[in-house]
Amino acid sequence: MNFVKGIRKTGYSEIDDIIRGNCSDEKVSVVGSIYNIRDMSDFAFVIIRKRDGLIQCVYNKETSGFDINDIPEESCVVAEGTISRDERAPNGFELHLTGIKVLSKPVEKMPVAINKRKMGLNLDTNLNLRPITLRNNTERSIFKIQEGIVRGFRDFLHGEGFTEIRSPKIVSSGAEGGANIFTLDYFGRKAFLAQSPQFYKQTMVGVFERVFEIGPVYRAEKHNTSRHLNEYTSMDFEMGFIESFEDIMTMEAAMLRYTFNLLKTEYSKYFIIQGVEIPEIPENIPQVRFADAKRMASEKYNKKIKNPYDLEPEEEVLIGKLFKEEYNSDFVFVTHYPTKKRPFYAMEDPEDPTYTLSFDLLYGGMEITTGGQRIHDYQMQVDKMISKGMHIEEFDSYLMIHKHGMPPHGGLGIGLERIVMKLLGQNNVRQATLFPRDLTRLEP
């Protein structure tokens, strides 16, 4: 009988192993893809792409023991060589090649050059060729940073006593209302793709008090803008026993500080590749009421207010600009959105029920978070639903939680791709998405 034991040691070195090794003349084997060959006639620089970075190798016709012309770029190889420390090289070392084993070779040349710092492609070309353009070292670093943000969100909330949950994405009714919902044939019944985990995370507050979920959400929005995706990743949390909706904002501010600190300590090399500085999260993030923010931006930049109930994207930009100029903050919490534009579960402000105990967080002039306190009282929720013309019998399961006792609670949803977009100064959210879905794009 054969048995499966622990992980087989491969004998291959990773970049971090070599950096830590810190000795010259060491003999190592590394696996990776041939990213770039710069032929200098009697020798060549060969860049190998590995999972955690690039290795600069030196090929020499006389001593390397193979012919570099036999090995096209994007070949997968095991390269052998001797480490030579050199501060000018990436990661502080070069590999002088002494042998190579080819594991696989491409059958065609790349349709575009992916092995430059910037590919210089238009976005459509980049996205059409996504399976290979993601191999570009600058392009892929975006998604390491995305991973870092997810880790920060998760680790911070775990430490604050939140439980991670997984709610269904096939649902029987939309949580956010409106027509922008995908429909689905579910064994002959009509079903929908979840617009948010709203009902489920509130339900789970009744179970675990504090919960979070990171998962896909779906919006069948028919407009193609630079800030919308039809499938995106929502980082949601929901917490019970709050004393005020401001508890949710303070939790988010602390989470952001934790996350940006994690990015600094573990992901800075990817920011260097991106050529971007990691911003400071201010100790104090300004907080302003919706109506005030609207008025302030209108006055300062001399723009007429068109829609008093919502913020136009252009107004978000101006509010962002104003708080950057006057408070040097990339972030601003806008609070007390009009009841008219918030969903039926939003808690109204007892001091003025035309406004809700809710907020958006703007980052660089764009909404990246929507949150607020929810209604926890059964009768209040039922009355509000009826006043909005909703059929409460369609929400039996959801109202079960209010009927049987819910603490005061609230939460938020953060658009992962939007944070990344803003952080990296991108002008289209598709750049921050591995395989975006929009009005016309269903593949790759």
Added chain:
Amino acid sequence: MNFVKGIRKTGYSEIDDIIRGNCSDEKVSVVGSIYNIRDMSDFAFVIIRKRDGLIQCVYNKETSGFDINDIPEESCVVAEGTISRDERAPNGFELHLTGIKVLSKPVEKMPVAINKRKMGLNLDTNLNLRPITLRNNTERSIFKIQEGIVRGFRDFLHGEGFTEIRSPKIVSSGAEGGANIFTLDYFGRKAFLAQSPQFYKQTMVGVFERVFEIGPVYRAEKHNTSRHLNEYTSMDFEMGFIESFEDIMTMEAAMLRYTFNLLKTEYSKYFIIQGVEIPEIPENIPQVRFADAKRMASEKYNKKIKNPYDLEPEEEVLIGKLFKEEYNSDFVFVTHYPTKKRPFYAMEDPEDPTYTLSFDLLYGGMEITTGGQRIHDYQMQVDKMISKGMHIEEFDSYLMIHKHGMPPHGGLGIGLERIVMKLLGQNNVRQATLFPRDLTRLEP
């Protein structure tokens, strides 16, 4: 201007704070839900449910300062009291109530008793009332254990250099073939819900060498069994530069050991609630070829082999039983599944192409993992697709990765709910799912 600062300290104690505090006569405030009231005429035991456990409180008509009859079960409260250490009490302390503030009250009595150790409900009733039955302390502990498994998978792979990715669930073609795929209207085009992240995780091996994803997958299977869900959580990883498909099995075995160890150190209290011991992952997990496993089970238990190309659920049970009896292992890797029953991307065994370099992991007689080596050579993949009657022009994006160089690679998918089910000795996978989706169940 107002500013959002760090997290507000609530002044409320959590169970761990009180355990750590370790002094008697301490005055504390706790928030939670009234889980159970046992009235003993002049005093009462009041159990408060908090996110991390239950607190036993003692109510005394004379000294508690309120009337317990005013406070129905499932009220949300702030309770004040004095800690009294008592080894017989849960967590080693009781709270002698000296005051209470009611935050909310239920408007109806629970339709079923949720505040017993075992609710004793049939599964359908439990699932219909899911938003409130999950509040049962035994029921909710299942999902803390589920969280622990997800954390173990993720943390282990992160440590092994894997990058976490997020791939779209709305796709233009199915990865696993067959008719069991949900269709969707995507702005007038036909789209599908992903059966697995297969194409995307392979694509990302070309980018990051090692990747993982934890997300929902969809199977439109029309049979209602105790082991199938139509939406479930798949924990997938995929790794490049493997030397053999066995590298994937050793990685899984090491992951399982790490995860079960995490469960022991951080989740044991939930196993105590479940009344279940955390099994040992054997140092050596037996590994047996498909054909041999089939024959061994057939001979030992005297069952005829009906289908030589696949394992019937009953055969999986017998193989599990055999390896439990003869090797004292709850786990067994079954390898070399017939090519006929594996997908088009499965690598065939060069020694006998009627079999693939693939495996399932059986746990307690049920498949919880399917994995294997994939084809990385472009021509081999194209030839195989054509021989299967597939239209390769429909797979342009996918084949781009093979065309432009892929390392030898493979990976696996683990059904999260199935692991939990087996670990806790449940007989229906729906018990391990917060809000299951099956042929008839689309809510809650």
